Amino acid sequence: MSAAPASTLQVGDGGAGIPRHVAIIMDGNGRWAKARHLPRVAGHRKGAEAVRATIRAAGELGIEVLTLYAFSSENWRRPEEEVADLKGLLRHYLLAELDELAANGIRLRVIGDYSRFGPELTRMLEDAVARTAQNQSTTLVIALNYGSQGEIVRAAQALAEEVRAGTIDPASIDTAAIEARLDTADLPALDLLIRTSGEHRLSNFLLWQAAYAELLFVDTLWPDFGRDELFAAVADYGRRNRRFGGL
Numbered sequence: 001m002s003a004a005p006a007s008t009l010q011v012g013d014g015g016a017g018i019p020r021h022v023a024i025i026m027d028g029n030g031r032w033a034k035a036r037h038l039p040r041v042a043g044h045r046k047g048a049e050a051v052r053a054t055i056r057a058a059g060e061l062g063i064e065v066l067t068l069y070a071f072s073s074e075n076w077r078r079p080e081e082e083v084a085d086l087k088g089l090l091r092h093y094l095l096a097e098l099d100e101l102a103a104n105g106i107r108l109r110v111i112g113d114y115s116r117f118g119p120e121l122t123r124m125l126e127d128a129v130a131r132t133a134q135n136q137s138t139t140l141v142i143a144l145n146y147g148s149q150g151e152i153v154r155a156a157q158a159l160a161e162e163v164r165a166g167t168i169d170p171a172s173i174d175t176a177a178i179e180a181r182l183d184t185a186d187l188p189a190l191d192l193l194i195r196t197s198g199e200h201r202l203s204n205f206l207l208w209q210a211a212y213a214e215l216l217f218v219d220t221l222w223p224d225f226g227r228d229e230l231f232a233a234v235a236d237y238g239r240r241n242r243r244f245g246g247l
């Protein structure tokens with residue numbers, strides 16, 4: 001399926017329009033490499049190019065927030081060499097792309113316990129977030145050592161501490177109180193969650209936030225994803241009728 005350019009993108013009357021917040025489970029790098037008899041890291045490298053194209057296309061579409069699942073809290077189970085390759089790529093990506101992200105008005109944010117990537121990457125990530133904090137175009141959220149269950153556990157611990165300190169009444173804890181303590185606090189609600197590579201699971205990504213998100217599973221492997229695929233995904237979203245339990 002090829003997508004229409006932004007100016008002619010048909011979102012349909014009464015459809016969902018352009019999503020404010022899109023999240024992507026960027027899956028299939030390894031299979032992309034395997035199909036070409038290349039090492040897995042070649043798939044991750046090509047995947048970084050797909051990230052670049054997707055961020056640009058998100059800007060064109062006027063998507064406010066793009067959240068990308070780059071490394072899960074379960075991905076530490078991979079061989080040490082692959083984890084090292086992924087860390088190296090993240091470092092390389094930040095060094096190579098930060099100027100362009102900043103110049104394009106992109107605001108970077110990180111979710112997940114990224115401190116586990118070590119002091120150098122932690123400092124680089126925090127510098128990048130601080131440097132782009134005032135930017136006004138797309139917010140790019142990178143999920144690093146992110147796991148949704150762990151995120152919810154941390155929110156519960158924070159609330160428990162506040163109850164113990166006497167600053168919050170347990171009876172007053174509502175969905176907003178939990179949302180405010182998630183890593184995604186203050187971001188607009190998740191509208192569209194895309195997973196590439198033909199797998200139909202969430203792999204511990206944005207479980208709370210996906211409560212009413214539209215889900216889209218595509219067979220494209222992440223390294224083959226880009227502008228056309230994002231436009232097609234947004235067009236598909238635009239034809240949907242979101243009901244949120246109502247009629």
Ligand code: IPE
Pocket residue numbers: 026027028029030031032070071072075086197222
């Ligand atoms: C997604 O691609 C990238 C990360 C999880 C970091 P995979 O590496 O999971 O690729 P497949 O699923 O093995 O093809």
Ligand code: IPE
Pocket residue numbers: 025026027028069070071072075199201203
């Ligand atoms: C999900 O992909 C994590 C990221 C894309 C970063 P995985 O490849 O790790 O997911 P599973 O293991 O197939 O569920």
Ligand code: MG
Pocket residue numbers: 027028029
């Ligand atoms: Mg995978």
